[in-house]
Amino acid sequence: MQPLQAILFKLGAVAVFVTMQALIKSTSSHIPAGEAVFFRSFFALPIIIGWLAMRKELSTGFKTESVMNHFWRGIIGTTAMGLGFAALRYLPLPEVTAVGYATPIFIVIFAAMFLNEQVRLFRFASVAVGLIGVMVVMAPRLSVGEEGIATDHALGAMLALTSAVCAALAQVFIRKMTKTETTSSIVFWFSITATLLSLVTIYWGWSMPTPTEWLVLVTAGLLGGVGQILLTSSYRLGDASLVAPFDYASMIFSVGIGFFFFAEVPLPSTLAGAGIVIAAGIVIILRERQLGLERTKGRKAVSPGGK
Known part of the structure; x- marks a missing residue:
């Protein structure tokens, strides 16, 4: 393990992904979200393929035990990406980032529902607190004023929240896939499926x-391709529990980029809820x-004969 390098890679990934979102946002008034997904996925492929080739993992990236698993994961993940890009048109960058923090909260819920993971009182309470935070972020966009609810802002808030839900579903699906699929194949085939699925949106213009x-x-x-490589590398070099909290550095980057490039000042409720x-x-x-750690100790305590 190389903890310092893992943290630096994770911070680099966060900075790159926020910059990518800002670029997508800058075109969002003219370019539909589905089209943005195509560019994000298609032009990430050369970077990902080159990286896999450099690591001599290209054959591993192509290999898969279930094409359909990648297809279904691709639908969920592509939907999450498209909804997130659509939300950028209607909401400031820091707000979209803050609502996106709900993803780990929903992962706990869906893992209990679909993977039969036990959620005890401690984690349940954390989930409840997290959802309250999400509502604090979204409340100003859903509140009724003298002119009623601001339709664009309300739509953006719901798009961002639905994106977080879909992203959590995708992560739960990936948890199941990692039992039979390599990280290389998951990364490679998602870019392929997202590229192909985004073409469906040509129908809507x-x-x-x-x-x-x-x-x-x-x-x-x-x-997007560079960010994916940095993210994957960070988890190769450090424990998930070490690098995962640095996701939240994205708020610093999104506030800075939002302020200097889009003249966006985050609402106090956004910062408090985040x-x-x-x-x-x-x-x-x-x-x-x-x-x-407890599960690992439990496995070590059991002999190969199961006694």
């Missing part, structure tokens, strides 16, 4: 990008680590 938008979207795709969700998320991460 794509826009011809301007030369500047072409440059921005291609750069976003390349950054703080609540972050606290709940870190508690869940630490608890997951403790449970993981």
